[in-house]
Amino acid sequence: MKLTIIYPTRKRYDLFVKSTESLIEKCSDVNNLEILVTMDNDDTETISKTEEYILDKPFIKIMVSDRYYYKNLNLYVNAASSVATGDYLLLWNDDCIMESSNYDLTMDKYKDKFVVVNPLVINHTEYCRQANRMLFPIIPKEWVNITGRWSNSGACDSWIELISNELQISLYEDDIKIFHDRFNLTGNNLDEIYTESVDDKNYIFHNFFTTDQRNERNRDAYLIREYLTSLK
Numbered sequence: 001m002k003l004t005i006i007y008p009t010r011k012r013y014d015l016f017v018k019s020t021e022s023l024i025e026k027c028s029d030v031n032n033l034e035i036l037v038t039m040d041n042d043d044t045e046t047i048s049k050t051e052e053y054i055l056d057k058p059f060i061k062i063m064v065s066d067r068y069y070y071k072n073l074n075l076y077v078n079a080a081s082s083v084a085t086g087d088y089l090l091l092w093n094d095d096c097i098m099e100s101s102n103y104d105l106t107m108d109k110y111k112d113k114f115v116v117v118n119p120l121v122i123n124h125t126e127y128c129r130q131a132n133r134m135l136f137p138i139i140p141k142e143w144v145n146i147t148g149r150w151s152n153s154g155a156c157d158s159w160i161e162l163i164s165n166e167l168q169i170s171l172y173e174d175d176i177k178i179f180h181d182r183f184n185l186t187g188n189n190l191d192e193i194y195t196e197s198v199d200d201k202n203y204i205f206h207n208f209f210t211t212d213q214r215n216e217r218n219r220d221a222y223l224i225r226e227y228l229t230s231l232k
Contacts, residue, residue: 003034006092008038010193011191012046015189023092034085036084037061040066071203071204074152091150098177098179121178123182135180137170139160147224154203167221
């Protein structure tokens with residue numbers, strides 16, 4: 001089974017390499033992996049360095065676009081998801097480290113299922129399992145085929161969380177562990193990218209709970225529910 005990593009990044013080349021190396025090292029076989037990296041067209045230095053880094057890594061592809069900003073994260077994620085070739089898609093951050101070996105093989109059990117996989121996240125030195133929370137969802141590619149997108153909101157994880165919990169198709173997967181090395185969690189990686197994300201989150205979550213966005217989530221839930229019904 002192939003797993004696609006949906007991977008937005010900006011001006012964090014060193015973090016990007018560290019994070020990507022963890023994905024490669026912990027994977028049993030890179031032939032099971034596709035990494036789609038989205039970058040802004042004004043981030044020329046990072047693009048140039050990344051192009052050199054991936055010369056011997058044909059499973060990593062760069063997607064360059066206009067700058068949409070963190071508040072429109074879904075535009076990057078939707079674009080990458082639409083061209084992904086994996087059976088499942090994992091939303092990734094450049095301040096994350098994959099902790100679990102053979103995570104690609106762990107996903108094999110879901111190959112012929114339509115579920116949303118919820119990995120275990122570690123912050124500091126403790127594993128975190130907040131009830132019904134989903135920070136790094138792994139969704140079937142068929143989700144994108146059905147709805148035409150990953151999310152209509154910059155809160156891409158919360159979008160999947162609400163819909164999959166409503167439909168009761170989310171599953172905890174404690175054999176996939178991710179370390180999230182974000183500033184407000186670990187005190188590391190305080191930079192302009194983190195600051196921008198904090199500034200944009202007020203916009204994202206104000207927008208997330210509007211009537212229009214609720215209607216859009218209901219639309220996606222309806223389409224997926226119809227698909228699941230058709231399988232019975």
